[in-house]
Amino acid sequence: MPPFKFPLLAGATALLLSLAPLVAQAAAQPLAEQLQAARQEGSIWTAFALNRHLNPFKLDIAVEGGRARLSGRVESAVQKELAERVALSIDGIEKVDNRIEVDEGTAEGEPPTLVQRLEDATLTATVKSKLLWNSNTRGLDIQVESQDGAVTLSGRAQTPAAKELAGQLASNTDGVRELFNHLSVSTADSSASEIEVAAEEAREAISDGWITSKVKASFVYSRNLDALNLDVETKDGFVSLRGSVLSAAEKRLAVDIARNIRGVRGVDADALLISD
Structure with a gap:
């Protein structure tokens, strides 16, 4: 069955898209792709939060190169397929790697409110944007998750100082109540990464x-x-x-x-x- 498209609520979408404005002037393709992925993740979060069949479940989203990876648990195969169709409805998402598991006993307790889901998605997009804009954290492999004002950073940093800086950028963000900095420090490929970032910055024409x-x-x-x-x-x-x-x-x-x-x-x- 081909995927179907349907519009999101304009106001909620604009709220998230405004956090990471287009950077065409920067002419930095890799960075532009990362910001585009952050915007698309935020849009998918918004769509899930606005969908009454999906918002009771905690679903994880990762986007790279127009491909969305979904994980988490739902109660039925219908909800799993719906999540995939919702992700495909987002502009620029061409493929979905649907790793969502079906578990009939998944939904327990009160689901997060719509407002809280939107706040979490907004906070995630904000922290990601700050990390991408910063010259010292832009090349790091960092994943960001937010839940009720608690932000978790995972992935890799090249030095303890880089890990600390990423934590400071996140914790100094308005709306963050608690920070869990789970970044691991790996210096094995730091030299190569620094050379790659320096070469990319030399090619950029940042206005x-x-x-x-x-x-x-x-x-x-x-x-x-x-x-x-x-x-x-x-x-x-x-x-x-x-x-x-x-x-x-x-x-x-x-x-x-x-x-x-x-x-x-x-x-x-x-x-x-x-x-x-």
């Missing part, structure tokens, strides 16, 4: 507009900064920060966030004032 938008978005997502009081301008990769913060610690945080966005060559924060 000033792309940098400005990512710095602003990172400020918005931070739990410790008031983005409304911060102005960002970028010229030739150099970022200028203006506005006001409440403390020297907040100023250092704003500078660190801006400095670590991909493509940033320097940060001028002389016009970023500390309020009395």
Whole structure:
């Protein structure tokens, strides 16, 4: 039976898509593919959350190269097939590796509310975006899961410092109540990975507009900064920060966030004032 297509609720979809805007200006194909995968994962999460036949179940989703991998448990084969059709209805998803298991005793207790499912999907997309935008974590093999404000990081980091940074980026995200950093540290292929990332960055043409938008978005997502009081301008990769913060610690945080966005060559924060 051929897959069928059906629209998602526009508002819920827009909520998730806004977390990872298109990066055509960046002309970075591998990064663009990762961001596209993050958007598609968020869209599938939204579709499952909005479907009353699927939202009682905890289903895991991973997308790479237009292929979605589904896992978890449902009560019937009909629900398993429905999950596959829902995933195929998302723009850009061409194939589904359906590893969902059928277990008649799966549904137990109260299912997460629709709002909670959407919040979890939004938080996952936000953390993934921050990791991809950061020049020190973009090349890491990191999976992100969110449940009721608790975020779990799994995968590999090349150094203990990279693992710690990924945890800091996640824990400093607004909405994260608890963090479980399960990243393993593997230095075996770190040199090759660093060379690959450096070569990819050399091929990229990251625009000033792309940098400005990512710095602003990172400020918005931070739990410790008031983005409304911060102005960002970028010229030739150099970022200028203006506005006001409440403390020297907040100023250092704003500078660190801006400095670590991909493509940033320097940060001028002389016009970023500390309020009395």
